[in-house]
Amino acid sequence: xxxxxxxLERLADMFRKLDGVGKRSAARYAYxxxxxxxxxxxxxxxxILAAKTEIHRCSVCCNITTGEVCRYCAxxxxxxxxxxxxxxxxxxxxxxxxxxxRGVYHVLHGTISPxxxxxxxxxxxxxxxxxxxxxDEDNRVEEVIIATNPTVEGDATAMYLAKLIxxxxxxxxxxxxxxxxxxxxxxxxxxxxxxxxEGRYALN
Amino acid sequence: xxxxxxxLERLADMFRKLDGVGKRSAARYAYxxxxxxxxxxxxxxxxILAAKTEIHRCSVCCNITTGEVCRYCAxxxxxxxxxxxxxxxxxxxxxxxxxxxRGVYHVLHGTISPxxxxxxxxxxxxxxxxxxxxxDEDNRVEEVIIATNPTVEGDATAMYLAKLIxxxxxxxxxxxxxxxxxxxxxxxxxxxxxxxxEGRYALN
Numbered sequence: 001x002x003x004x005x006x007x008l009e010r011l012a013d014m015f016r017k018l019d020g021v022g023k024r025s026a027a028r029y030a031y032x033x034x035x036x037x038x039x040x041x042x043x044x045x046x047x048i049l050a051a052k053t054e055i056h057r058c059s060v061c062c063n064i065t066t067g068e069v070c071r072y073c074a075x076x077x078x079x080x081x082x083x084x085x086x087x088x089x090x091x092x093x094x095x096x097x098x099x100x101x102r103g104v105y106h107v108l109h110g111t112i113s114p115x116x117x118x119x120x121x122x123x124x125x126x127x128x129x130x131x132x133x134x135x136d137e138d139n140r141v142e143e144v145i146i147a148t149n150p151t152v153e154g155d156a157t158a159m160y161l162a163k164l165i166x167x168x169x170x171x172x173x174x175x176x177x178x179x180x181x182x183x184x185x186x187x188x189x190x191x192x193x194x195x196x197x198e199g200r201y202a203l204n
Numbered sequence: 205x206x207x208x209x210x211x212l213e214r215l216a217d218m219f220r221k222l223d224g225v226g227k228r229s230a231a232r233y234a235y236x237x238x239x240x241x242x243x244x245x246x247x248x249x250x251x252i253l254a255a256k257t258e259i260h261r262c263s264v265c266c267n268i269t270t271g272e273v274c275r276y277c278a279x280x281x282x283x284x285x286x287x288x289x290x291x292x293x294x295x296x297x298x299x300x301x302x303x304x305x306r307g308v309y310h311v312l313h314g315t316i317s318p319x320x321x322x323x324x325x326x327x328x329x330x331x332x333x334x335x336x337x338x339x340d341e342d343n344r345v346e347e348v349i350i351a352t353n354p355t356v357e358g359d360a361t362a363m364y365l366a367k368l369i370x371x372x373x374x375x376x377x378x379x380x381x382x383x384x385x386x387x388x389x390x391x392x393x394x395x396x397x398x399x400x401x402e403g404r405y406a407l408n
Contacts, residue, residue, distance in 0.1 A: 005270060007258040011251040017244070018236045025224070031294065032222045033255050034268065040221070041256040045249035047215040051237050052245040054211040064238065066209060090235065 008034070060131070062107045062124040064089045072104050079103045081142040085128065085161065087111055087149055095147065103145070106131065111153040112160055120160065128161070132168050143171040150177050150195075212238070264335070266311045266328040268293045276308050283307045285346040289332065289365065291315055291353055299351065307349070310335065315357040316364055324364065332365070336372050347375040354381050354399075 008030050015026035033041060057063070058070035061083075065071070072078055072092075082103030086092055092105050108123045132141050146161055148154035158174050165172045178196035179188050188196070212234050219230035237245060261267070262274035265287075269275070276282055276296075286307030290296055296309050312327045336345050350365055352358035362378050369376045382400035383392050392400070 005259060005268065007251070007255045007270065008268070011255040014244075014248040014251045017240070017248075018233045020229070020232070027294070028224070029222045030255060031292070033252055034259055036221070036256065038256060040218075041252050044218040044221075045252045047211070047218045048237055048245050048249045048252075051211045051215040051234060052240065052242060055209060055238055064209065064212070066211065088235075090231070 057107075057109075057124075061105045062109060062127055063092055063105055064107075070105075077102075081140060082145070083128075083131065083141055083143070084145045084147050086147050087154065087157075091147060091149075106144075108148070108157070111148055111151075111157040113153045123157075125161070125164070129164060129168070132165060132170050141170055143173065145173050145175060147175045261311075261313075261328075265309045266313060266331055267296055267309055268311075274309075281306075285344060286349070287332075287335065287345055287347070288349045288351050290351050291358065291361075295351060295353075307347075310348075312352070312361070315352055315355075315361040317357045327361075329365065329368070333368060333372070336369060336374050345374055347377065349377050349379065351379045 011033060012023075012026040012030040015021050015029045016023065021029070033044070036044065054066050055064050056066075058065045058068075058073055060069055060073040063070040063072065067074070073080075079102050083106050084095060084101060084103055085106045085108060086095070087108055087110060089107055092107065095101050095105075106124065106128045108125065108128075110118050110123050112118060112120050112123065128144075132144065134140065144161075144165055146158040148157050162172050162174075176199050177192065178199055179185060179192060185193065215237060216227075216230040216234040219225050219233045220227065225233070237248070240248065258270050259268050260270075262269045262272075262277055264273055264277040267274045267276065271278070277284075283306050287310050288299060288305060288307055289310045289312060290299070291312055291314060293311055296311065299305050299309075310328065310332045312329065312332075314322055314327050316322060316324050316327065332348075336348065338344065348365075348369055350362040352361050366376050366378075380403050381396065382403055383389060383396060389397065
């Protein structure tokens, strides 16, 4: 970065705070801004502030929303007795794309990771347990599908949740692991393949 | 993108205007902003506006600067009779890293590209010719090194400039093409290798 262009350097530093943006990309993005029209730059700045002020967490499931409650929690067409627990709002969108899940969600906003200093009480686990403890007939939760990512941290978080959920008398399940549709076995890693074998289902 | 979160979508649209940012990265960046503190978000927005208002073009070489003239044009230690012509300010920084070039620069802010609608008068060619036409003894330019990128457009722009410079009695040269230091011939593309052969220099 050109050392005497402090405003450019400062902007690149902000871009570096975004996931997966390295030094070179940050510098490139900062340059790009210079070729924006003043109106575009103002619009960009305003969009950052607006996203930050207008979007917050759903008071029920902790998904992101502009309202008090998210569209899924607010929908009477959804099965509120079935909760799918995910790591982040992007996972909600991925599941919604299947157009098959008719339950509601609970967004943890992360996974337990002592290595990165993320402890259980920094996630929305307390809120999840509160939902599951609701014994009111109309709002009783029957089943929780834990759909955290199949990573070390996602799996550990799933196990941790399963232990907390068991005494509440709510069914808990974990989404299946296996070879993705359309993939070739040749290119699947051993762990995926092993999980696919273990999770085999009867055809007859 | 979650269709009912307009502020998030609008922010992702702004990120998509940056070079090399696709739909998925833009969505990820927009999410990242949500996890910023309000202070960080405000700082980011402010950095965009500051970069846009505080940085402009050097009145001599068109490089970017926060002052009236850039540090290179302002330096008495630089050889102002030697101009290196580059496509953008990032090329200036790349050349400065060699710590060997002691001349000054001229930044074109692009290359001629009729395909993308970029015509010669949209670059800073007029400003370059004005500098070369200066017959004042103290400010006479002796040589121009054309260091546009070795791409079809960079080469075409170099040829175009060479033709305009010739009648002014100023020496014009083009930086060499060849195999990069540390690379293996096996992995060099044919055109690079051909240019390296053509540009061979005597060892004895």
